[in-house]
Amino acid sequence: MSEQQNFKVTIDNITIEVPAGTTILNAARMIGGEVTPPAMCYYSKLEGSGGKCRTCLVEVSKGSEKDPRPMPKLVASCRTTVMDGMEVKNITSEKVLDARKGVVEMLLINHPLDCPICDQAGECHLQDLSYEHxxxxxRYEFDRRTFEKEDIGDYISLHMTRCILCYRCVYxxxxxxxxxxxxxxxxxDHAEISTLLGKSxxxxxIGNVIDVCPVGALTDKTFRFKNRVWFTKPVDAHRDCPTCSGKVRLWMRGDEVFRVTARKDKWGEVEEWICNDCRFHKKETKDWVIEGPSKIDRHSVISQGHYVNTEKPHVLIDKVIGKQPKLLLDIHKVSDVNRRDVDLSKIEGPAHSDDFKKNQ
Amino acid sequence: MKLLLEHAHVEGIRYYDTYRKHGGYRSVEKAFKMTPEEIVEEVKKSGLRGRGGAGFPTGMKWSFLAKPEGVPRHLVCNADESEPGTFKDRYLMEFIPHLLVEGLIVSSFALGSNATYIYIRGEYAWIVDILEQAIAEARNNGWLGKNILGTGFDCEIYVQRGGGAYICGEETALIESLEGKRGNPRIKPPFPAIQGVWMRPTVVNNVETLAAVVPIINMGGDEYAKIGVGRSTGTKLLSVCGNVKKPGIYEIDMTQSVEEFIFSDEYCGGIANGKKLKACIPGGSSVPILPANLLLKTAKGETRTMSYESLSDGGFATGSMMGSGGFIVFDEDQCVVRHTMTLARFYNHESCGQCSPCREGTGWMYKILKNIEYGKGKMSDIDLLWDIQRKIEGNTICPLGDAAAWPVAAAIRHFRDEFEWHVLNPEESQKRNYGLAHYADPIHIPATA
Known part of the structure; x- marks a missing residue:
C-alpha cells in the first residue's frame, strides 16, 4: 500500500487528483474558479467548522468507482470527503443552484441589510454571496429579528442582528x-452570540474573531465609522512582535493607517493570526515595515481606482460547459470605459474618462 | 397480543419483587448463557426495527458497532421522548421501569457496554426517580454492578436528565448533550457506531426498542419474527390522542387495519362525540398528515394496516410513516391550518439554530401560517409556504428540518382547499369559525402534488 493514496474526483466535468481525505470543497478549491462552492461557515484553519450554513451544498451524482450510486441528498461539500471516482455537480446542477438560492434567501430574511452603515460592506462574504446567488x-414580509445591544468590550463591537450564526468566532x-x-x-432563530453575564x-x-466573521457582526471598534473599506488601500507590512508573527495588512489612506488586519488568502481566510496589540494599538506608519501593496482580486471593490497588483480571475466556464460561452453582449464593443487597451493598473488614482480618450 | 405491556396492570409491577415474580429478569439469566454475538444474532433474526421513528433494523445497527481493542463502548437509551403526540416511553418507564432496566442489561451485555446511559427528557423529572429506584433495586439484587451473576461482566446504568430540548432526541445531539455540551446535532459521518459518546463507539436506541429486546431473548428471535406482518415484526406501542373515545397507550402486533384500530372497541373506540373522522397523523407530529380517505385505504385502494410498510405505502404523496407511534386523530371540527401553525411554532422554537434553512425557514413558515390562520393571508402565501418547506427538506444536518417541512407539505398537499378557505374568508377565520371550513365532499381523492 502506498503511503499517500490519491483519489480521482470530477467536479463539474473537471477531473483532479487529490489526496485521500480531502473534502469536496477543498478539492474544488484546488481547481479554483467558478466550480468552487461558496462557504460561509467553513474555515480551513478552524477545526470542526463547517456544515452549518448549507451554502456549499453540492450534488454527488456518482458516489465512487466502487459504489456508483448517487447520494440521495445534497451534501455539504465542506464536510464530505472525496471517494475515488466520485462525480460532483456544483454549478452544473439545477438542484444545487436552487437549494443555494434558497439558503441565501434564508440567510437574508433576518439580516438587517444595513450595508450602507456597516463597516464590513465591501469585504462582506454575505454581500458577495447574495450578489452571486x-x-x-x-419574499419576506415580516419584521426582522432584532436583539438587545450588547457591549462586549472596548475593541470589538457586536451587532447580533447581522450575525448568520456560522460559529466561526466560537471555534x-x-x-x-x-x-x-x-x-x-x-x-x-433567537440564538445569539453573547458573553457570560455581559462580560467583555x-x-x-481575541481580535481575530473580527477577521473570521464573514459578515459585519463582529467589527473593529477602533475603525468604526472611520472609513469605507474600498477607499482604503491594503498594504502588506510587518513588525517585530513578541506575541505573534507580526505579519499584517495595513489599510491606509494616504499616510494614515486606518485599520490593521491579518493577511487573508484568496478564499478570505486568515493566513496567520495576529495579536490584539498589532491590531488595535499600532496605528502609525512608523510602527511598521511596509512591504508593498497587497494582491487583490480584480473583481474586488477594495482599493477602488488603484488597481495595483491585481490577480487575474481563474475562469473555467469553458471547461465546465465544454465550449466557449456565447456572450450576449461584449462590453468592450459598446463601452469606452472598459476598453481592453487601457490598463487600469497603470492609471494613477481613480480612473477618469479622460484617461480613455488619451489613447484614442 | 401483548408482550411489553403483558403485566402492566399488575399491582406493584413497578417494584422489583412483583416484577421478578412475573418472570422478570429471566432474559438476563438466559442471555448470560449466550455469547454477545449470539444475542446480536437473535435480535437480527427477530427483525426488530427501531421504535424511535426512523424504523432502522436494530440488529443491523448493533452489528455496525465498531469494536476497536481497548476502547470502551457505550449503550445509550434515548428516553428524550419529545415528539408532540408521542408518550409511549413515558408509560413504559413510569409503570414498568424494570422492563427497560432488564432490556438495558441484556443489550449492554450484547454490545459490551460497561457504562450505559439513559438520557431522559428533562420534563420527565418524576420518572427519573422511578428509574433510579429500579436501577438501585436491580443492583441490590445483583443484576447490576461488578461481576454480574458471576459472569465477569460489569455494568452500570446512569440516568442523565436532559434540559428539555426536542433536538436532543436526535441521536448525535443527544450525545453532545450527554457529554455536557450544547445539544447541536453532529455532522454525520462519522456515525455514533464509530464515534459516539466521548468519541467512543456508541449505540443509541429508543426505550421501546430496548424493552423489546427482553421478549426477543425470552422467546427467541425466530418466534418474535412470527408476530406481525412482513418486515414489521413484533409488537408496537402506540400512543393515541386526539378526538377518539379512548385515547391512551395500545400495544398492537401491526396486523390490524387502520379502520379497525380507530373504530373497534378493543382499541380507540371510534371518534368521540359521534363526529366524523377527518384526518390523522399516524406517527408523531413530524410525519405527514393523512386525510380520512387516504388513511383507511391506500391510493391503490388496498386496506391500510398499522404496519411500517402499509403506512408508508404511496410515499409522501399519498402515504405517511409509522414514525414514533404518536397516533393523533382529528375529527371533522378540527382546523388543519391551525394545527399546522401549532406544529410550525413548535419546530421554530425547537430548531437548534445550526443550519440556516431550518433556523430561518421554520420561523418564516410559522409567521406565514399565523397570518393565514388569523385571516391575514394571501393566496400566494400558500405557494410560498410550499417553496419554503421544499428548500428546508433534505438540506439540513439533522432530520429536524425534514420534520418541520413534512407536516406543512402534507397539510398543503391534502388540505389546500382549507388554506384557501382561510384566505378567502378572512372574517370567518379571524373569528376562528372552523365549522365552516368543511368540504362539500370529505371523502375525495385529492390531486397529489
Missing part, C-alpha cells in the same frame, strides 16, 4: 485562546 427581491476563541468567554446562547472579551488573540 441571491434573488433581487425578498476561534476555543482553538486560539485558552479560555473562551463567548458562545451561543439560546436556540433556533479579553484575550490577546
Amino acid at each position: 441571491g434573488a433581487s427581491g425578498t 476561534t476563541a476555543d482553538q486560539l485562546t485558552n479560555k473562551r468567554e463567548h458562545g451561543i446562547l439560546d436556540r433556533g 472579551l479579553d484575550n490577546e488573540f
Whole structure:
C-alpha cells in the first residue's frame, strides 16, 4: 500500500487528483474558479467548522468507482470527503443552484441589510454571496429579528442582528485562546452570540474573531465609522512582535493607517493570526515595515481606482460547459470605459474618462 | 397480543419483587448463557426495527458497532421522548421501569457496554426517580454492578436528565448533550457506531426498542419474527390522542387495519362525540398528515394496516410513516391550518439554530401560517409556504428540518382547499369559525402534488 493514496474526483466535468481525505470543497478549491462552492461557515484553519450554513451544498451524482450510486441528498461539500471516482455537480446542477438560492434567501430574511452603515460592506462574504446567488427581491414580509445591544468590550463591537450564526468566532476563541468567554446562547432563530453575564472579551488573540466573521457582526471598534473599506488601500507590512508573527495588512489612506488586519488568502481566510496589540494599538506608519501593496482580486471593490497588483480571475466556464460561452453582449464593443487597451493598473488614482480618450 | 405491556396492570409491577415474580429478569439469566454475538444474532433474526421513528433494523445497527481493542463502548437509551403526540416511553418507564432496566442489561451485555446511559427528557423529572429506584433495586439484587451473576461482566446504568430540548432526541445531539455540551446535532459521518459518546463507539436506541429486546431473548428471535406482518415484526406501542373515545397507550402486533384500530372497541373506540373522522397523523407530529380517505385505504385502494410498510405505502404523496407511534386523530371540527401553525411554532422554537434553512425557514413558515390562520393571508402565501418547506427538506444536518417541512407539505398537499378557505374568508377565520371550513365532499381523492 502506498503511503499517500490519491483519489480521482470530477467536479463539474473537471477531473483532479487529490489526496485521500480531502473534502469536496477543498478539492474544488484546488481547481479554483467558478466550480468552487461558496462557504460561509467553513474555515480551513478552524477545526470542526463547517456544515452549518448549507451554502456549499453540492450534488454527488456518482458516489465512487466502487459504489456508483448517487447520494440521495445534497451534501455539504465542506464536510464530505472525496471517494475515488466520485462525480460532483456544483454549478452544473439545477438542484444545487436552487437549494443555494434558497439558503441565501434564508440567510437574508433576518439580516438587517444595513450595508450602507456597516463597516464590513465591501469585504462582506454575505454581500458577495447574495450578489452571486441571491434573488433581487425578498419574499419576506415580516419584521426582522432584532436583539438587545450588547457591549462586549472596548475593541470589538457586536451587532447580533447581522450575525448568520456560522460559529466561526466560537471555534476561534476555543482553538486560539485558552479560555473562551463567548458562545451561543439560546436556540433556533433567537440564538445569539453573547458573553457570560455581559462580560467583555479579553484575550490577546481575541481580535481575530473580527477577521473570521464573514459578515459585519463582529467589527473593529477602533475603525468604526472611520472609513469605507474600498477607499482604503491594503498594504502588506510587518513588525517585530513578541506575541505573534507580526505579519499584517495595513489599510491606509494616504499616510494614515486606518485599520490593521491579518493577511487573508484568496478564499478570505486568515493566513496567520495576529495579536490584539498589532491590531488595535499600532496605528502609525512608523510602527511598521511596509512591504508593498497587497494582491487583490480584480473583481474586488477594495482599493477602488488603484488597481495595483491585481490577480487575474481563474475562469473555467469553458471547461465546465465544454465550449466557449456565447456572450450576449461584449462590453468592450459598446463601452469606452472598459476598453481592453487601457490598463487600469497603470492609471494613477481613480480612473477618469479622460484617461480613455488619451489613447484614442 | 401483548408482550411489553403483558403485566402492566399488575399491582406493584413497578417494584422489583412483583416484577421478578412475573418472570422478570429471566432474559438476563438466559442471555448470560449466550455469547454477545449470539444475542446480536437473535435480535437480527427477530427483525426488530427501531421504535424511535426512523424504523432502522436494530440488529443491523448493533452489528455496525465498531469494536476497536481497548476502547470502551457505550449503550445509550434515548428516553428524550419529545415528539408532540408521542408518550409511549413515558408509560413504559413510569409503570414498568424494570422492563427497560432488564432490556438495558441484556443489550449492554450484547454490545459490551460497561457504562450505559439513559438520557431522559428533562420534563420527565418524576420518572427519573422511578428509574433510579429500579436501577438501585436491580443492583441490590445483583443484576447490576461488578461481576454480574458471576459472569465477569460489569455494568452500570446512569440516568442523565436532559434540559428539555426536542433536538436532543436526535441521536448525535443527544450525545453532545450527554457529554455536557450544547445539544447541536453532529455532522454525520462519522456515525455514533464509530464515534459516539466521548468519541467512543456508541449505540443509541429508543426505550421501546430496548424493552423489546427482553421478549426477543425470552422467546427467541425466530418466534418474535412470527408476530406481525412482513418486515414489521413484533409488537408496537402506540400512543393515541386526539378526538377518539379512548385515547391512551395500545400495544398492537401491526396486523390490524387502520379502520379497525380507530373504530373497534378493543382499541380507540371510534371518534368521540359521534363526529366524523377527518384526518390523522399516524406517527408523531413530524410525519405527514393523512386525510380520512387516504388513511383507511391506500391510493391503490388496498386496506391500510398499522404496519411500517402499509403506512408508508404511496410515499409522501399519498402515504405517511409509522414514525414514533404518536397516533393523533382529528375529527371533522378540527382546523388543519391551525394545527399546522401549532406544529410550525413548535419546530421554530425547537430548531437548534445550526443550519440556516431550518433556523430561518421554520420561523418564516410559522409567521406565514399565523397570518393565514388569523385571516391575514394571501393566496400566494400558500405557494410560498410550499417553496419554503421544499428548500428546508433534505438540506439540513439533522432530520429536524425534514420534520418541520413534512407536516406543512402534507397539510398543503391534502388540505389546500382549507388554506384557501382561510384566505378567502378572512372574517370567518379571524373569528376562528372552523365549522365552516368543511368540504362539500370529505371523502375525495385529492390531486397529489
